Amino acid sequence: MTSASGAATTISDLGEFGLIAAVTAGRSDAPQVLIGPGDDAAQVATPGGSILISTDTLVSGRHFRFDWSSAYDVGRRAAAANLADIAAMGGVATALTIGFAAPGDLESQWAVELSQGIADEAALVGAHIVGGDVTAADEVMVCITVIGRAGEQVVRRNGASPGEVVGLRGRIGWAAAGLAVLGRGFRSPRVVVEAHRRPEPPYDAGPQAATAGATSMIDVSDGLIADLGHVAESSGVAIDIASEAFEVAEPLVSVGAAIGVDPRSFMLTGGDDHPLAATFPADAELPEGWTAIGEVREGSGVTVDGEEYEAAAGHEHFR
Amino acid sequence: MTSASGAATTISDLGEFGLIAAVTAGRSDAPQVLIGPGDDAAQVATPGGSILISTDTLVSGRHFRFDWSSAYDVGRRAAAANLADIAAMGGVATALTIGFAAPGDLESQWAVELSQGIADEAALVGAHIVGGDVTAADEVMVCITVIGRAGEQVVRRNGASPGEVVGLRGRIGWAAAGLAVLGRGFRSPRVVVEAHRRPEPPYDAGPQAATAGATSMIDVSDGLIADLGHVAESSGVAIDIASEAFEVAEPLVSVGAAIGVDPRSFMLTGGDDHPLAATFPADAELPEGWTAIGEVREGSGVTVDGEEYEAAAGHEHFR
Incomplete structure (x- = not known):
């Protein structure tokens, strides 16, 4: 395997997802x-x-x-x-x-x-x-x-259809705010530092969403835009996130103000909180604890309020 | 956790098996x-x-x-x-x-x-x-x-009883001979170098022995004496290996002669070939491909021809 320049391709060149694709290519079904x-x-x-x-x-x-x-x-x-x-x-x-x-x-x-x-x-x-x-x-x-x-319904990434609602359950942006704080040499606000150290994924949200008829679901580990991007790609759809759907928690507001960053960027691109994102039929009532944060559309990719989000979208190893 | 000297205990101090014991201690059954x-x-x-x-x-x-x-x-x-x-x-x-x-x-x-x-x-x-x-x-x-x-019978390490026969199936000592050769800068005999690079575990020997009534079984990955030691300890028995039961393959004889080592040491202490060792009732006929290499006795520990084997017994990480 060589790059366009003729040099051997490294795993940095391929990136995490490229490497996974190369490694799993051609694997036969069993x-x-x-x-x-x-x-x-x-x-x-x-x-x-x-x-x-x-x-x-x-x-x-x-x-x-x-x-x-x-x-x-x-x-x-x-x-x-x-x-x-x-x-x-x-x-x-x-x-x-x-x-x-x-x-x-x-x-x-x-x-x-x-x-x-x-x-x-x-x-x-x-x-x-x-x-x-x-x-x-x-x-x-x-x-x-x-x-x-496995539950009675196993929910994959590839089942989202245009017109469906995107829901989210669990803390988001807290771990990224904690990491930003630690990276600048601070140890407070303590709640976000603790959120980086010890995420609190809503484990029961998975079976709950499956029972409620979720059509696709993903663990948000690399950032909301990045992970909804995997859902969009697997499902062959576009996803638009409505930024006003997010209530920005007070600690994120303080961290954002202290370091001069829009706190929503923690929520849109920060990983490691492990909330669950799922899509539900348009007419479905979202189960308890879930918040509607966007919709599935025809097309591809993930947008925020209809536009491409300018910040770096999620963490990828070797990039 | 501190050592006798008062310094903090490192994982080197504990060794691989000590660390596993420390980490799994007090885990509740589920x-x-x-x-x-x-x-x-x-x-x-x-x-x-x-x-x-x-x-x-x-x-x-x-x-x-x-x-x-x-x-x-x-x-x-x-x-x-x-x-x-x-x-x-x-x-x-x-x-x-x-x-x-x-x-x-x-x-x-x-x-x-x-x-x-x-x-x-x-x-x-x-x-x-x-x-x-x-x-x-x-x-x-x-x-x-x-x-x-799992098969109908899951065979553990802890079922050996005094009087039983110890059987072995699969190549043993070849990978260690290959490693010895490579360590001295040689690339031949090719068969032992290849055995180090690519072991050939007798995968079907596991279900075969289980069906034949094996009372205990282990994958020999760290060396025969070391791994039969795990069986002996788990079962609360002693195991004696009869050295004359081993036919020393020609490539092991050559490597032993070339580097001045008793070729049986590869077979008794060398790892990475992944043959299976198992114990069978005294009156059982060993299944096809299995060789009787010793017997289970009252007591503890592993001996060769009734005596402690003097060479280093198996590989342990951090030691």
Whole structure:
């Protein structure tokens, strides 16, 4: 594989999503693979039913900093990212495995607290750590795989149709505001710093939306515009977000004012809060706790109030 | 957690197995966890049945070297280590996820070939890659999680009883001989170098042994003495290996002669070949392809011809 210039293509050149596309290209379908790569979780047939499975990796210095997050918080966050993926399919997580790599001079207490954080976050949905692997490495890496029960309706990214309503449930923009604050050397407002350290995904929102007839759903991990972009692309539709639908919480207003940033940018492009976004039929009443934030249209891409949003749209590794 | 000297305990101090014990200590049992941490794979109840799940991580410079193994071979090896864990429970792997971390300047073709290796090895048992995650890191890390169907009999490590026969099926010592050769700057005998690069676990031996009434089973990944030590400890028994039961293959004899090492040491302490070892009732006829290599006794620990084996016993991370 070479680039236009003739040099070998690196994974930076391809980017995270390009690499995933290259790696999964041409994979044959198998009868047990009900949903393959490309959604929040895969669905695999089992004797008597099916399970959902998803994996996510955190690397020190990239996804977390030792001076910003405790081991326990890294565990909570790593687990939350995985558990939210199962929720986003309308399922409930049941078990996790941990691949843990770290330098030999890391204090063992760090690993113990990490796993306690993972276990406590998993307990919120009744899931348990069932296995793992530890290995030596220069960096700390936490690779969590989660499996879960599928609900009666498994909700994918590709089911949105023009005319439908886009709904959101869960905090959004808080973790990004917390990261902005920490990046400038501050530790307050404490609520947003805590939101970065320990997201609070609305796990029950997944099965709730599935039961209410959601036609597509996604865990917002990379930013609302970026993640709704995945829904739009998978579904072959456009999505327009109505910015006035968002109530900007007070801490986001303060952070925005303090650092000279429109607080809505945290909500539109900030990741790591793991709210769920879903589309519902136009005539559906949104389930409790969900807010209508936009609509599905003919076309492609994601707009805000009908226009392209100018800020950087979401985080992508290697870019 | 502090050591006897008062300094904080590092994960090097605890070692791989000590760390696993610390991390899994006090984890409560849950109804869906049929087999928890500590075996080759966990078993988790699903609606209508159960699945097996296991995870394993490879790190560049530690588990593989770019100049010794191609990306494709690393993929084959990483997948083999995981698939063998499912076989060692008597099960059959069905699906894998890949957590992949790498520096941005890695050629994308490396990642593509890695995943092809994983896919091809998985295809040997009918398993498929169903998902993954890619992220930036300084080192290349491959964290594979595999799920599989449990057979009618799930075979654990803890079922061996005194008087039983220890059986082995699959190549043993070849990968260690290959590693010894590569470590001395040679590339031959080619068969052992290839065995290091691409193990050939006898995947069907797992379900075969389960059907034949195996009372315990393990994937030999860290060395025969080390891994039978896990069986002995879990089962509360001693195991004695009869060295004359091993036929030393010609390539191991040559490598041993060339580097001045007893070739049996490759077979007793070398890892990464992934044969399966199992215990069978004393009166059982070993299934086809299995060789009797020892017996289960009262007591604890693993001996060779009744005596402690003097060489280093197996690989442990952080030691």
